[in-house]
Amino acid sequence: MPALKELEEAFFQSKKDKEFQKELSHLQKTYIGRPTPLYFARRFTEYLGGAKIYLKREDLAHTGAHKINNAIGQVLLAKKMGKKRVIAETGAGQHGVATATGAALVGLECEIYMGTEDMKRQALNVFRMRLLGAKVTEVPVGSQTLKDAINEALRDWTTNVRTTHYILGTVFGPHPFPVMVRDFQSVIGKETRKQILDAEGRLPDYLMACVGGGSNAIGLFYAFLKEGIKMIGVEAGGEGIETGKHAARFAGGSLGVLQGCKSYLLQDDDGNVLGTHSVSAGLDYASIGPEHPYLRDKGIIQYTYATDDEALAAFELLSRTEGITPALESAHALAEVVKLAPKLSQKEIIIINLSGRGDKDVQYVARIKGIEL
Amino acid sequence: MISRIEEKFRELMKKKKKAFIPYIMAGDPSLENTKDIVQMLEECGSDIVELGVPFTDPLADGPIIQRASERALKAAVTLKKVITFVRDLRQSTQIPIVLMTYYNPVFKYGEGNFVRDAKDAGVDGVIVPDLPPDEAGGLIRSSRKASLDTIFLLAPTSTPDRIKKVAKASRGFIYYVSVTGITGSRLSLDGSLDKLVSEIRKCTDKPIAVGFGVSTPEEASAVSKISDGVIVGSAIVKRLYESRDDLKRYVISLREAIQ
Numbered sequence: 001m002p003a004l005k006e007l008e009e010a011f012f013q014s015k016k017d018k019e020f021q022k023e024l025s026h027l028q029k030t031y032i033g034r035p036t037p038l039y040f041a042r043r044f045t046e047y048l049g050g051a052k053i054y055l056k057r058e059d060l061a062h063t064g065a066h067k068i069n070n071a072i073g074q075v076l077l078a079k080k081m082g083k084k085r086v087i088a089e090t091g092a093g094q095h096g097v098a099t100a101t102g103a104a105l106v107g108l109e110c111e112i113y114m115g116t117e118d119m120k121r122q123a124l125n126v127f128r129m130r131l132l133g134a135k136v137t138e139v140p141v142g143s144q145t146l147k148d149a150i151n152e153a154l155r156d157w158t159t160n161v162r163t164t165h166y167i168l169g170t171v172f173g174p175h176p177f178p179v180m181v182r183d184f185q186s187v188i189g190k191e192t193r194k195q196i197l198d199a200e201g202r203l204p205d206y207l208m209a210c211v212g213g214g215s216n217a218i219g220l221f222y223a224f225l226k227e228g229i230k231m232i233g234v235e236a237g238g239e240g241i242e243t244g245k246h247a248a249r250f251a252g253g254s255l256g257v258l259q260g261c262k263s264y265l266l267q268d269d270d271g272n273v274l275g276t277h278s279v280s281a282g283l284d285y286a287s288i289g290p291e292h293p294y295l296r297d298k299g300i301i302q303y304t305y306a307t308d309d310e311a312l313a314a315f316e317l318l319s320r321t322e323g324i325t326p327a328l329e330s331a332h333a334l335a336e337v338v339k340l341a342p343k344l345s346q347k348e349i350i351i352i353n354l355s356g357r358g359d360k361d362v363q364y365v366a367r368i369k370g371i372e373l
Numbered sequence: 374m375i376s377r378i379e380e381k382f383r384e385l386m387k388k389k390k391k392a393f394i395p396y397i398m399a400g401d402p403s404l405e406n407t408k409d410i411v412q413m414l415e416e417c418g419s420d421i422v423e424l425g426v427p428f429t430d431p432l433a434d435g436p437i438i439q440r441a442s443e444r445a446l447k448a449a450v451t452l453k454k455v456i457t458f459v460r461d462l463r464q465s466t467q468i469p470i471v472l473m474t475y476y477n478p479v480f481k482y483g484e485g486n487f488v489r490d491a492k493d494a495g496v497d498g499v500i501v502p503d504l505p506p507d508e509a510g511g512l513i514r515s516s517r518k519a520s521l522d523t524i525f526l527l528a529p530t531s532t533p534d535r536i537k538k539v540a541k542a543s544r545g546f547i548y549y550v551s552v553t554g555i556t557g558s559r560l561s562l563d564g565s566l567d568k569l570v571s572e573i574r575k576c577t578d579k580p581i582a583v584g585f586g587v588s589t590p591e592e593a594s595a596v597s598k599i600s601d602g603v604i605v606g607s608a609i610v611k612r613l614y615e616s617r618d619d620l621k622r623y624v625i626s627l628r629e630a631i632q
Contacts, residue, residue, distance in 0.1 A: 001505055001507075001531075001535060002530045002531065002532055002535065003530070141436075141439055141443075142429060142430065142443075147430065148430075151430050151431075151432055154432055155432065155433075155435075155554075155555045158433070158553060158554055158555060159552075159553055159554035159555060159558065160553070161530060161553055162530070162553070255480075256477050256480060256481065257476050257477045257480050257503075258430060258477060259430070259432065260503065265477070267477065267481065269481070270451035270452060270453065270478055270481065270482075271428075271452065271477040271478035271479070271480060271481030271482065272427075272428060272429040272446065272451075272477075272478070273429040273430055273477070
């Protein structure tokens, strides 16, 4: 609790601190490469034959995903709090890579926790983190995925709390993490708003993003909450809801408390957390950031899911029609667009948050297709 | 009405003795086994027994108790079954029993229902390590009505405000976590423990039991000189999986060390 209080104070102070904000926006521009482009996907649009589709290119941010927005914000904060060391959990490896990158940038010691299962799926990112000077620690307990990596990171944090800051990668966990991560990610929506007004002279009809913990979705949606735009979050449907092998918390979960956070949770009748499945490590998580159920209950965001197969098909489709290979996570949002766009008129506009690039997934997808590389 | 736990501490205080509080995971590897162990612990002079409830995500626990939790889950042990188990246990023993459970199983059970069923079964107190008193209003209210003791945790990083809050919310005793970290961590007896426990004494006259990281009889002895009770978990759970005779000898050595 004292660590959370300390963090809360440091975070709210940093929001008022002009020097801090100046440094953050300088790094966003010169290091992350912001603003990331808003790209009109002409051939993808023509192929689907309906609404006009724009991609917010977070895959072009430094390290290849939106995760860097939050990581840079939090390493600056860690430095400001006088911490010597940062730790993080990672699922797909993108947040781990982003944290290791931020730590290298400001000169902090870094340790990343990652489930055994995810280390297998994302071997490339494991090597990248080590290359960046981070220690990657395998988490062989529980379901050996993101949830267990968070448990282990929290255990480390309680042990080394005096010297260490925990850079949680999504809008989850105890306060102030959900608010703080949202704040660092909301740059996505702020830019998008300006960019679509420049390109089309109006706001879009739909916003779309995949939802694991939910940071890229909140990051895009937050600037548009009051506009009455249809916003859709896409969860991981895995092998289908009926099989039980999925990570669709709204379709299959109920209210619960995990890792310091009350939200929707995939759990059994006794309150134990269920195992999850998704082809994408970044969405393979039993709970969801608490602001998502709140916005769902208010009718502001709708949630649906895409299965592994649908995401894999969208992964290939975007590669072929646009020359852009999306992360398997982002491919879930694309899969929903594949279903929705043909039903809409050519006057309507959809913006998808292309939250990450797919390089990290290429090897794994090849393996799924039975191709030896 | 004073609770069985409070009564135990009063009795010990009169005799100028300190409480020995062993922890075991209920259902590791089966509930029948746990029944035998509780009996052994009582025979060896334990004052209070802390029963762990298995959970898929035991955040505050180190590898030894994590594995015990996995074994108990494999045996399909749930919060509901642990409560029923305590009811059965009450036919043979009146030793004070504290449940240590994570919050989500309680939340799913329903706080009110949990408190009612646990108390009715003969549970005396509850520790929920991932529920700070700030968020425990509902559980505290239900527990007060039912006279179930709520035991909250303090850590070396706790501020004076925090100490006051935790002391106010706690009944039975206050659980002082001797190290920053998880169960089974290494204890350091460098005098800082003494200082921190006296900080807590300034704020409250409730009994203080110290746990997390106590593993040798020497450590137990040193901790008992400072506190009102000593909690030993991981070191016992580990031996449960080695030899039963060794476990008994070990428990006796702890009991003798805590005086």
